[in-house]
């Protein structure tokens with residue numbers, strides 16, 4: 101089977117992938133970063149009454165010419181209105197957020213007054229008509245659509261929902277991503293290692309990536325290199341309604357690489373296997389019914405690179421999150437040799453920026469796909485396209501960010 105170009109593989113993985121149809125209610129405090137499932141109509145108006153925007157006096161503007169003397173009737177503070185009415189030559193002491201009393205039509209700020217004795221004030225600067233009044237509903241009126249379905253809940257959006265009177269919000273459910281590690285050699289971190297065993301580290305990196313991109317992990321654990329064991333976990337994930345079934349390892353051509361065989365046996369429609377990239381070549385994608393399949397290679401860097409390029413954007417789509425640009429612009433910090441027939445995703449660190457603010461990418465020394473110590477240090481994957489000619493330090497390049505806020 102020929103190797104699929106990376107861009108084509110991404111396009112095919114994302115084809116037809118949209119937000120999951122399940123929704124759930126979450127308390128407002130747990131809603132940050134979630135995606136609204138419904139249009140949100142305000143349950144109240146904000147403010148619910150005409151209010152003062154400043155500390156000062158509620159007055160009738162017509163009576164408050166510079167030099168006028170006004171009799172102060174009483175006081176209104178936020179949360180404590182004043183029931184009477186402001187008449188000719190009268191003022192009410194008022195504080196920011198208090199309701200405007202009847203009769204008054206402007207706020208005279210206290211800086212524009214001076215005491216005139218016996219509970220009276222003198223106006224030193226007359227207020228403009230309707231000065232410093234926040235009208236009822238100026239932020240939003242009851243019934244107004246505050247946010248549309250599909251809005252990602254930022255801190256501002258959470259505050260707006262609170263102000264609109266919502267203690268809970270209906271949001272899209274997180275897509276369920278089942279993750280199965282395969283291999284006789286694998287044990288969980290902290291467990292006793294037999295001879296020739298290693299830790300199943302990939303599961304944890306892939307799970308973190310899934311969660312970073314809005315997914316929920318169904319941990320299917322570790323299956324030995326045994327077709328029926330892998331098939332049993334596949335069936336469990338399918339029956340549990342996983343949106344994506346992710347396998348780690350067993351994706352290559354060895355006698356013990358059984359994932360492809362299990363998929364075929366289980367009626368998975370394989371879309372493609374093997375991408376023209378390094379690391380991560382033996383990535384496979386397909387689907388069975390509504391469940392998508394992502395078969396990641398076992399080598400740690402291969403697994404994480406393939407998941408970053410294909411699984412993360414798929415999870416974002418299913419979660420209703422906006423696509424991220426695949427690559428960003430940087431500049432080379434070192435000369436690079438010509439590249440061959442597979443796009444090369446070189447683990448690199450940032451070393452300063454050029455005048456345009458683009459990061460300078462310095463390739464890390466060792467690029468073997470088993471090296472997590474190198475992968476974890478990398479700020480980005482410097483992309484060397486198929487058949488790219490040699491390049492010089494200072495030349496522009498493209499990279500895939502690896503940081504948490506990338």
Ligand SMILES: Nc1nc2c(c(=O)[nH]1)N[C@H]1C(S)=C(S)[C@@H](COP(=O)(O)OP(=O)(O)OC[C@H]3O[C@@H](n4cnc5c(N)ncnc54)[C@H](O)[C@@H]3O)O[C@H]1N2
Nearest residue numbers: 281300301302303348349350351352357381397398399402
């Ligand atoms: N004759 C060929 N051999 C290989 C080819 C090839 O084209 N022809 N491709 C190589 C490439 S490229 C990769 S990448 C690997 C991928 O192989 P698999 O996906 O089958 O992975 P495994 O063989 O199961 O494991 C490879 C390596 O990774 C370790 N591993 C597996 N799972 C985990 C895990 N969950 N956490 C940490 N490490 C894991 C495993 O122990 C192996 O060392 O195939 C090449 N071979």
Ligand code: MOO
Nearest residue numbers: 379380381402469
């Ligand atoms: O493509 Mo493999 O993923 O080079 O190590």
